[in-house]
Amino acid sequence: MPNPQNILPTGYNAMNNEESEPLSFSTTLKSQFALNNIRIQSNLLSLTTDTTTYVNLARYLKEHDFDRCLTISATDWLDTNEFEIYYLVHNLKNNIYMKVAVRIPRKKPELTSLSTVWESAAMHEREMWELFGITFVGNLMLKPLFLEDWTNLPPLRKDFNWRDYVAQEYYKTEEG
Amino acid sequence: MSQILKAIKTILGLAASKPMTFSFPPDMPLTELHRGRQFYKPELCKGCKICSMVCPNNAILMVEREKSEENKTGLQPQIDFRKCCFCGLCVDNCPTGALSFTNFPILLTMKPETLNYTPEMLAIPPTLEHPEPPKIKNAVSWARSRSIWIINYMTGCCFIEAVPWVASSFDMERFGLIAVGSPRHADAMIVGGYVTPKTLKRIIRIYSLIPQPKWVISLGNCPMTGGTYWDSYNTIKDISKYIPVDIWIAGCPPRPEPIGVAVVHAIQAIQGGYNGKEEKTNTDAGKMKLPTYTLLEADSGQAQIDLVFGSQHSASGNFNMSLTLDGEVVVDATPNPGYLHRGFEKLMEYRTWIQNIMLVPRICVLDGASYELAYSGVSEKLASIEVPLRGQYLRVIQAELSRIQSHQMNLGFGGAATGFDTNERIIWGDRDQVLLLLEELTGARIYHIFNTIGGVRRDIQPDFHTKANQLISYLRKRLQIYDDLFFHNKTFIDRTQGLGVLTQETAIANDVTGPNLRATGVNFDIRTATPYEAYKDIGVKVVTATKGDAYHRFLCRRQEIEESLNIIERALDKLPSGPVCATRTAEDKKITWRLKIPQGEAFHVVEAGRGELCFHAISTGENVPYRVKVRGPTFGTILVMFPKLLHGVKIADVPVVYWSLDQCPADHDR
Ligand code: SF4
Ligand code: SF4
Ligand code: SF4
Numbered sequence: 001m002p003n004p005q006n007i008l009p010t011g012y013n014a015m016n017n018e019e020s021e022p023l024s025f026s027t028t029l030k031s032q033f034a035l036n037n038i039r040i041q042s043n044l045l046s047l048t049t050d051t052t053t054y055v056n057l058a059r060y061l062k063e064h065d066f067d068r069c070l071t072i073s074a075t076d077w078l079d080t081n082e083f084e085i086y087y088l089v090h091n092l093k094n095n096i097y098m099k100v101a102v103r104i105p106r107k108k109p110e111l112t113s114l115s116t117v118w119e120s121a122a123m124h125e126r127e128m129w130e131l132f133g134i135t136f137v138g139n140l141m142l143k144p145l146f147l148e149d150w151t152n153l154p155p156l157r158k159d160f161n162w163r164d165y166v167a168q169e170y171y172k173t174e175e176g
Numbered sequence: 177m178s179q180i181l182k183a184i185k186t187i188l189g190l191a192a193s194k195p196m197t198f199s200f201p202p203d204m205p206l207t208e209l210h211r212g213r214q215f216y217k218p219e220l221c222k223g224c225k226i227c228s229m230v231c232p233n234n235a236i237l238m239v240e241r242e243k244s245e246e247n248k249t250g251l252q253p254q255i256d257f258r259k260c261c262f263c264g265l266c267v268d269n270c271p272t273g274a275l276s277f278t279n280f281p282i283l284l285t286m287k288p289e290t291l292n293y294t295p296e297m298l299a300i301p302p303t304l305e306h307p308e309p310p311k312i313k314n315a316v317s318w319a320r321s322r323s324i325w326i327i328n329y330m331t332g333c334c335f336i337e338a339v340p341w342v343a344s345s346f347d348m349e350r351f352g353l354i355a356v357g358s359p360r361h362a363d364a365m366i367v368g369g370y371v372t373p374k375t376l377k378r379i380i381r382i383y384s385l386i387p388q389p390k391w392v393i394s395l396g397n398c399p400m401t402g403g404t405y406w407d408s409y410n411t412i413k414d415i416s417k418y419i420p421v422d423i424w425i426a427g428c429p430p431r432p433e434p435i436g437v438a439v440v441h442a443i444q445a446i447q448g449g450y451n452g453k454e455e456k457t458n459t460d461a462g463k464m465k466l467p468t469y470t471l472l473e474a475d476s477g478q479a480q481i482d483l484v485f486g487s488q489h490s491a492s493g494n495f496n497m498s499l500t501l502d503g504e505v506v507v508d509a510t511p512n513p514g515y516l517h518r519g520f521e522k523l524m525e526y527r528t529w530i531q532n533i534m535l536v537p538r539i540c541v542l543d544g545a546s547y548e549l550a551y552s553g554v555s556e557k558l559a560s561i562e563v564p565l566r567g568q569y570l571r572v573i574q575a576e577l578s579r580i581q582s583h584q585m586n587l588g589f590g591g592a593a594t595g596f597d598t599n600e601r602i603i604w605g606d607r608d609q610v611l612l613l614l615e616e617l618t619g620a621r622i623y624h625i626f627n628t629i630g631g632v633r634r635d636i637q638p639d640f641h642t643k644a645n646q647l648i649s650y651l652r653k654r655l656q657i658y659d660d661l662f663f664h665n666k667t668f669i670d671r672t673q674g675l676g677v678l679t680q681e682t683a684i685a686n687d688v689t690g691p692n693l694r695a696t697g698v699n700f701d702i703r704t705a706t707p708y709e710a711y712k713d714i715g716v717k718v719v720t721a722t723k724g725d726a727y728h729r730f731l732c733r734r735q736e737i738e739e740s741l742n743i744i745e746r747a748l749d750k751l752p753s754g755p756v757c758a759t760r761t762a763e764d765k766k767i768t769w770r771l772k773i774p775q776g777e778a779f780h781v782v783e784a785g786r787g788e789l790c791f792h793a794i795s796t797g798e799n800v801p802y803r804v805k806v807r808g809p810t811f812g813t814i815l816v817m818f819p820k821l822l823h824g825v826k827i828a829d830v831p832v833v834y835w836s837l838d839q840c841p842a843d844h845d846r
Contacts, residue, residue, distance in 0.1 A: 043706060044779055067684045070790055071807040088779070088790070088807070092684060092698070095705050097779070120687040120816045131521075146514030146845055147410065148374050155409050156522055162409050170402070170413045 021094045033057060046099040048084075051111060054102040058087065058117045065091045066098060069118035072125050074132045076158040081106045083134060087114060087121070113139035131156040179664050186660040190602075197347045197605075207612060209637070210431070211262040211619045212280040214255055216298035221274035223249035227266035230769050232531040233404055235259035236266060241295060252295035257283050258400040261428035263534035263625050268633070269769060278302055282434040283426040284441075288400050288416075291426050304437075313449035320363070321446035322352040324391075324439075327362035327382060329488045332369025332516065333541035333842060334396035334429040336622055343588075343604030346432050351439055357490040359385035364442075367421070369429065370398035370405055371412040375515050378488055380457050383419045389451035393438055394421045397428050404428065404538060407526065408518045420453035429622055480507065483827070487515050491593055491831035495841040497819070504826050509819035516845040524804045529555050530629060530769040532801070537623045539806060540843040542585055545578030546784030548627040553708060554780035554791040555629045559773045560762035567631030567756040568710040569747050573644075574617060574626050575709075575782075576740040576747075580651070581610040582785035583733040586838045590730050591662065593831040594671045599662050606654050613647050616640060630767050631757030641748055648741050655738060663731060672727035676821050676833035679724060686820070687812025690787020691732040692837055696724035702783035714746050726836035733838070772799045786810055786838050808843035815844055
């Protein structure tokens with residue numbers, strides 16, 4: 001008979017890492033990929049790069065203990081006519097978070113899928129495909145996730161006239 | 177054998193102890209601090225319109241009244257309780273104190289228009305009038321009124337306050353009410369909160385399958401007006417356009433008491449011969465096309481069949497999954513989420529940084545406090561605001577209480593999934609005690625809206641220490657009961673051990689976090705890995721287990737309840753003095769509801785009840801965020817890991833695996 005009291009191990013603050021680890025990792029990255037714009041905020045490293053490094057870096061990170069892909073997300077920058085897409089991954093051994101961003105033109109929203117690198121990436125890309133209309137080349141899962149019969153612009157785009165849509169689709173229809 | 181004796185002893189002990197059920201009416205377990213219907217003092221009001229501007233739900237309309245010396249504009253607030261979510265921003269920001277809260281929670285009606293309160297109505301203190309019970313019409317109407325069966329469909333977050341009625345604390349069975357899984361057995365339907373187009377189609381279908389006579393009760397503001405989601409691109413604004421509704425209960429969510437009052441009204445009306453409104457459904461509008469289902473053909477010679485699990489299933493939550501079965505065994509599973517997608521990330525771009533605080537906890541009703549915490553944290557990082565130490569401690573207490581009730585909820589569902597109803601009755605009954613303490617602390621049971629940018633909105637009451645310590649020692653005793661009835665129970669062990677086993681590698685690769693990950697032996701808890709608030713001071717003992725099966729996931733949560741109690745105890749012991757909230761930003765600007773946050777972006781992670789919760793916010797220097805990304809803890813677990821975990825699982829064990837992962841469709845759908 002298992003006793004719940006008996007399986008409790010470990011003490012306080014088991015994983016609170018040394019400040020120096022993110023720093024030394026960023027130095028390694030800099031030399032490997034000729035990157036010069038890595039920002040360090042406590043245990044988060046972030047950088048913006050080009051589409052090729054976006055993929056190569058992902059493979060490199062996966063091989064270097066960044067096993068957890070937390071999310072792939074996008075931001076719509078209307079002012080520069082670009083989508084910013086980033087992945088946020090985590091290294092469980094050293095407790096370092098890493099965000100890698102890339103900017104692509106709004107006119108041709110296409111990017112290589114990372115679904116072969118991280119298993120959980122495909123579902124996040126599918127969400128971005130639905131809500132922003134970004135195509136991830138190589139992702140076999142690109143079909144509606146949350147919405148049913150959606151025919152308008154992808155709703156999270158900044159130029160989706162959402163107040164109009166709500167007025168038209170809900171308040172007007174529900175009036176009549 | 178000794179275990180069996182122990183269980184029998186525990187049950188006898190429970191039978192001999194005071195019942196957990198609140199009597200109904202009159203002694204409602206209300207706290208003084210509950211944020212209920214507003215009270216308005218016209219003589220103080222200066223007609224400044226601030227209350228109507230600050231309201232995130234558009235609930236306040238300024239109406240013209242006579243001008244006076246004090247009130248030069250002559251404008252007075254009219255509050256629409258079809259929309260108000262009792263966030264308290266209007267009361268907090270009213271410069272004269274003309275608006276205040278009472279603790280009155282009961283707002284229900286058969287005609288929603290009557291919930292729009294004019295200034296004159298707001299100036300009358302609220303009271304509860306029970307209607308004269310009508311004469312019993314005949315034996316049939318009497319029998320009907322005493323055996324209302326309710327269809328079990330958890331549409332939205334208002335359902336959380338219907339849950340206490342299943343528990344021993346409110347106990348609906350004393351009124352003859354039972355929750356049933358099949359619409360053909362049901363008499364009544366409760367629309368529990370927001371309805372997305374996807375959900376609406378199922379509601380219409382279920383409604384039409386319920387035999388006559390049938391009644392519909394609508395819970396919360398969302399089905400009346402869209403409530404908090406009045407401008408969401410994926411939420412229905414008025415359910416009565418699609419199906420007839422008999423009773424409307426306002427609130428966000430309404431407390432359990434008004435639900436009880438509504439039931440009493442319904443019972444009386446049915447006794448008097450009321451047979452509900454005329455049946456009708458509106459499926460004409462384009463959005464409302466009903467989904468097509470292919471019916472299974474018996475003996476079609478196929479080796480494998482497809483089966484739909486959810487969204488209306490006693491154990492599914494509002495989430496849908498198609499399963500392919502080979503005999504009894506699942507060979508393939510495909511999730512189909514989105515029933516609760518309200519488009520939070522879009523809505524947040526149109527509310528000010530402070531207004532968003534009332535929005536975020538609604539992402540996950542089971543553990544809203546963590547979302548407040550994470551969102552406040554990311555905003556404070558962006559604005560470089562330091563939270564005073566006392567405020568940080570109070571946040572920890574709030575978050576841990578919320579974790580306890582969330583885990584209790586899960587253990588109850590775990591009981592339900594394995595056929596242990598006792599478990600759900602007892603643990604959810606205890607959960608009500610935690611909610612009461614949360615209300616003492618924050619002013620609300622479910623959506624506390626306790627945090628604000630800079631700290632928390634108010635300090636504790638003088639008797640909070642005593643009440644909290646009482647609860648802590650009560651719950652510690654109750655944990656022993658959970659062990660005797662549940663964790664040491666051979667049947668429960670047989671149902672859950674070795675089921676849905678996760679290894680460390682698969683859990684990590686599929687982004688499983690929280691207790692689910694820790695049950696595989698990985699020591700990863702944000703409270704110790706990347707400490708925030710006062711967790712470093714207070715200390716956290718990370719709970720892990722080794723087997724990674726359903727049993728150990730439940731067990732981890734049971735242990736975490738214990739550790740959370742310790743954390744709260746330590747926090748109360750060490751509670752520093754001082755202010756609870758910062759009032760000025762780093763640039764020495766006053767923090768108001770229109771606060772502009774400097775350009776930049778920030779990440780913040782916290783350990784929510786279900787695991788690592790991550791907020792990413794971008795500011796362009798405006799008083800609204802440019803973009804907020806919410807990465808909830810269940811996204812990977814439920815949408816990615818769960819379907820894979822089901823391969824080879826027997827159909828009867830699907831709900832067990834599901835609840836052992838502590839799902840929250842509202843969280844991954846957003
Ligand atoms: S409590 Fe909140 S939602 Fe209600 S009227 Fe006031 S500001 Fe609006
Ligand atoms: S109630 Fe308060 S905030 Fe509203 S108009 Fe009157 S004084 Fe101004
Ligand atoms: S937002 Fe409020 S009214 Fe709407 S479903 Fe949730 S609790 Fe109910």
